[in-house]
Amino acid sequence: MDGAQLLQQIINGLTLGSLYALIAIGYTMVYGILRLINFAHGDVLMVGCYLAWFGAVQFGLPWWAALMGSMALTALLGVLIDQGAYRPLRSAPRISALITAIGVSFFLENLGLVVFGGRPKAFERPEIFNQLYQIGDLRVLSHSVWVPIITALVLAGLLWMIYRTRLGMAMRALSRDLVTVQLMGIDTNRVVAVTFALGSALAAAGGIFWAMKYPQINPLMGVLPGLKAFVAAVLGGIGNVVGAVLGGLMLGFGEIMLVALWPELAGYRDALAFVLLIGFLLFRPSGILGQELPS
Amino acid sequence: MLEVRGLSVRYGGIQALQGVDLTVAQGEIVCLIGANGAGKSTLLGAVSGLIKPTAGAIAYEGRPIAGHKASRLSRQGLILVPEGRRVFANLSVEENLILGGYFRPRGREQQADMAEVFDTFPRLAERRRQAAGTLSGGEQQMLALGRALMGRPRLLMMDEPSLGLAPLMVAEVFGVIRRIHQRGVTVLLIEQNAAAALAIAHRGYVLEVGRVVLSGSGRELASDGRVQRAYLGMD
Numbered sequence: 001m002d003g004a005q006l007l008q009q010i011i012n013g014l015t016l017g018s019l020y021a022l023i024a025i026g027y028t029m030v031y032g033i034l035r036l037i038n039f040a041h042g043d044v045l046m047v048g049c050y051l052a053w054f055g056a057v058q059f060g061l062p063w064w065a066a067l068m069g070s071m072a073l074t075a076l077l078g079v080l081i082d083q084g085a086y087r088p089l090r091s092a093p094r095i096s097a098l099i100t101a102i103g104v105s106f107f108l109e110n111l112g113l114v115v116f117g118g119r120p121k122a123f124e125r126p127e128i129f130n131q132l133y134q135i136g137d138l139r140v141l142s143h144s145v146w147v148p149i150i151t152a153l154v155l156a157g158l159l160w161m162i163y164r165t166r167l168g169m170a171m172r173a174l175s176r177d178l179v180t181v182q183l184m185g186i187d188t189n190r191v192v193a194v195t196f197a198l199g200s201a202l203a204a205a206g207g208i209f210w211a212m213k214y215p216q217i218n219p220l221m222g223v224l225p226g227l228k229a230f231v232a233a234v235l236g237g238i239g240n241v242v243g244a245v246l247g248g249l250m251l252g253f254g255e256i257m258l259v260a261l262w263p264e265l266a267g268y269r270d271a272l273a274f275v276l277l278i279g280f281l282l283f284r285p286s287g288i289l290g291q292e293l294p295s
Numbered sequence: 296m297l298e299v300r301g302l303s304v305r306y307g308g309i310q311a312l313q314g315v316d317l318t319v320a321q322g323e324i325v326c327l328i329g330a331n332g333a334g335k336s337t338l339l340g341a342v343s344g345l346i347k348p349t350a351g352a353i354a355y356e357g358r359p360i361a362g363h364k365a366s367r368l369s370r371q372g373l374i375l376v377p378e379g380r381r382v383f384a385n386l387s388v389e390e391n392l393i394l395g396g397y398f399r400p401r402g403r404e405q406q407a408d409m410a411e412v413f414d415t416f417p418r419l420a421e422r423r424r425q426a427a428g429t430l431s432g433g434e435q436q437m438l439a440l441g442r443a444l445m446g447r448p449r450l451l452m453m454d455e456p457s458l459g460l461a462p463l464m465v466a467e468v469f470g471v472i473r474r475i476h477q478r479g480v481t482v483l484l485i486e487q488n489a490a491a492a493l494a495i496a497h498r499g500y501v502l503e504v505g506r507v508v509l510s511g512s513g514r515e516l517a518s519d520g521r522v523q524r525a526y527l528g529m530d
């Protein structure tokens with residue numbers, strides 16, 4: 001591999017990793033607060049992509065309006081899922097909520113098949129993300145430049161929110177002690193709702209940029225990125241936002257480098273995530289940044 | 296200020312409270328004593344809104360509150376310092392205090408409240424940026440009290456504030472309770488340390504397996520033979 005190729009792969013890894021990161025953030029935030037692995041997260045992403053598609057194709061909205069509209073509606077969907085499916089189980093054993101999450105996932109996938117049909121829809125890349133830059137042998141799509149930038153901005157905004165605002169303070173407190181925060185006059189349901197809204201909106205954004213990469217969408221498209229993002233969240237130390245981003249980047253780089261260095265192993269690319277997952281669960285179950293294990 | 300009538304709480308098969316009557320008048324210090332498992336924490340949990348009663352009525356400042364959410368009651372000045380302190384270990388001392396006044400308007404008034412807490416507990420001021428989890432047990436208890444004060448309680452309920460503290464620290468905590476009371480806060484207190492508690496309480500209740508078996512003024516209870524034998528370690 002020469003220098004240009006290496007740089008090319010680094011950019012590819014950064015883009016893919018950033019996409020995983022955007023999706024993993026929602027997983028990790030919900031887990032951090034409720035100790036719930038929201039298996040429907042990937043399917044929420046899928047709904048977000050369809051909403052953006054409808055906005056852009058059916059209503060002719062500019063891409064940024066379709067993106068914003070989709071993020072807002074997907075945030076609402078996340079809140080509704082929490083209130084309808086998870087909230088009644090807040091004091092039930094954790095396994096009940098986990099099983100419910102799997103049920104919500106199947107429900108959204110099948111609802112998607114019925115409502116949107118099984119045939120993939122073309123998802124056009126807006127002009128701004130479709131510029132091709134050629135520098136020597138290096139060919140970079142503007143999409144690959146924007147995605148890491150957007151991810152970095154999202155991360156910075158989230159960290160500011162979590163560590164510098166009162167809402168973030170309430171979130172950090174709630175993640176440790178759901179009962180005692182109520183004694184502070186804090187409505188826990190509202191804090192949880194904000195968490196679901198943020199996580200789901202980011203899933204929509206991540207999904208939309210994911211869809212621009214390929215560029216098509218289908219009702220089962222959320223499964224693979226959802227699973228990978230879950231692995232990324234665990235690798236980073238689930239519950240930790242910075243960890244989710246590091247885990248996403250690690251996974252993205254890992255996959256790209258695997259294929260670049262050993263092209264004959266390309267077929268095992270999707271298996272890498274699970275090999276890493278098993279490896280981490282065996283040797284460092286708390287993840288890159290996790291300090292302690294939740295029981 | 297607080298009126299509890301016929302309060303019952305059941306956890307599955309366990310009847311933790313059965314028909315408890317209790318009143319706290321404005322400006323009083325009322326103390327609740329009883330053996331482990333008598334239902335003291337359950338009583339404060341039900342009053343604070345954390346535990347749903349199975350029967351009975353609770354009135355706070357004349358209005359029925361049974362079944363109201365804990366977050367709502369805290370906003371109305373009915374504030375509990377929970378058993379075991381429960382400070383937010385991952386947050387700094389200052390952040391814990393800010394959370395205690397989370398629902399109150401921020402700004403000058405909150406600054407003043409925090410200055411007052413730091414005045415009452417100078418050790419907290421020195422450690423304001425330190426993570427609460429790194430405080431000693433006694434310091435954590437002070438933080439739990441300070442955090443509750445940030446919400447400007449009208450009725451402050453405390454569940455065993457002196458638990459696990461060295462004698463000097465216990466004396467300090469009781470001194471602080473007295474000062475909080477002098478500022479016009481009504482106090483409902485659970486204590487294992489019955490002698491110290493009855494000494495500062497106007498009235499007290501003795502709870503045994505979910506029922507009130509005895510009540511009276513602090514002095515009456517302290518001189519009652521049964522209380523002396525069971526809770527004051529005299530024979």
Ligand SMILES: Nc1ncnc2c1ncn2[C@@H]1O[C@H](COP(=O)(O)OP(=O)(O)OP(=O)(O)O)[C@@H](O)[C@H]1O
Nearest residue numbers: 306309311329330331332333334335336337338378
């Ligand atoms: N969440 C719960 N589930 C089931 N039983 C409970 C629960 N909480 C308390 N109990 C039971 O209710 C009874 C009263 O408990 P409670 O905590 O109110 O006692 P307490 O007087 O505060 O005791 P201590 O002095 O040890 O703190 C006990 O028998 C306890 O085992």
Ligand SMILES: [Mg+2]
Nearest residue numbers: 335336337378
């Ligand atoms: Mg107790």
